[in-house]
Amino acid sequence: MFKIIIIIVAVLIAAILIYAATRPDTFRVERSLSIKAPPEKIFPHINDFHQWQAWSPWEKIDPAAKTNHSGTNNGVGAIYEWNGNNEVGQGRMEIIESLPSSKVLLKIDFIKPFEGHNTIEFTLVPQGDTTTVTQAMYGSSPYLSKVMCLFFSMDKMVGSKYEEGLANLKAIAEQ
Numbered sequence: 001m002f003k004i005i006i007i008i009v010a011v012l013i014a015a016i017l018i019y020a021a022t023r024p025d026t027f028r029v030e031r032s033l034s035i036k037a038p039p040e041k042i043f044p045h046i047n048d049f050h051q052w053q054a055w056s057p058w059e060k061i062d063p064a065a066k067t068n069h070s071g072t073n074n075g076v077g078a079i080y081e082w083n084g085n086n087e088v089g090q091g092r093m094e095i096i097e098s099l100p101s102s103k104v105l106l107k108i109d110f111i112k113p114f115e116g117h118n119t120i121e122f123t124l125v126p127q128g129d130t131t132t133v134t135q136a137m138y139g140s141s142p143y144l145s146k147v148m149c150l151f152f153s154m155d156k157m158v159g160s161k162y163e164e165g166l167a168n169l170k171a172i173a174e175q
Helices: 002-021 039-047 049-054 057-061 143-148 154-173
Strands: 026-035 066-071 078-083 090-099 103-112 116-127 130-140
Touching (some): 002 143, 026 154, 039 049, 039 154, 049 078, 057 154
Antiparallel strands (some): 026 130, 078 090, 103 116
């Protein structure tokens, strides 16, 4: 009986590992929100890491996290590093592209609890008296990430934080 249980468990584990290998090699998490403000009013809040504390939900998870700003004050070359609790981990973001009032592209490197190297993109599209702001994160999915995503939804975990952050950004920009 014990051998049968071991065989069943081994087959289930093998099936999970094989299924994970069939998952896509890339991922994308994206959320959008319409904000009743011109792009020129919203853009500075995204293009300057010093202003993220007012709207980014990640800042509130660990207020005691050690942070460091370096590089330029804003735009291309601005760098933000953090080292916090297990929920926020340790990492680094750098603005690598900044198109005034329309797009900010960030390189984000996670160091802890898991290493990862991705891209975050903010786009601002004016539509009459509103602006559609989209925040997306995308990158490669190494095998370990594929296995983890079978049990944890990155779209739900990260997407819910993007929704919260965009709502905070909306509240600030519409004041």
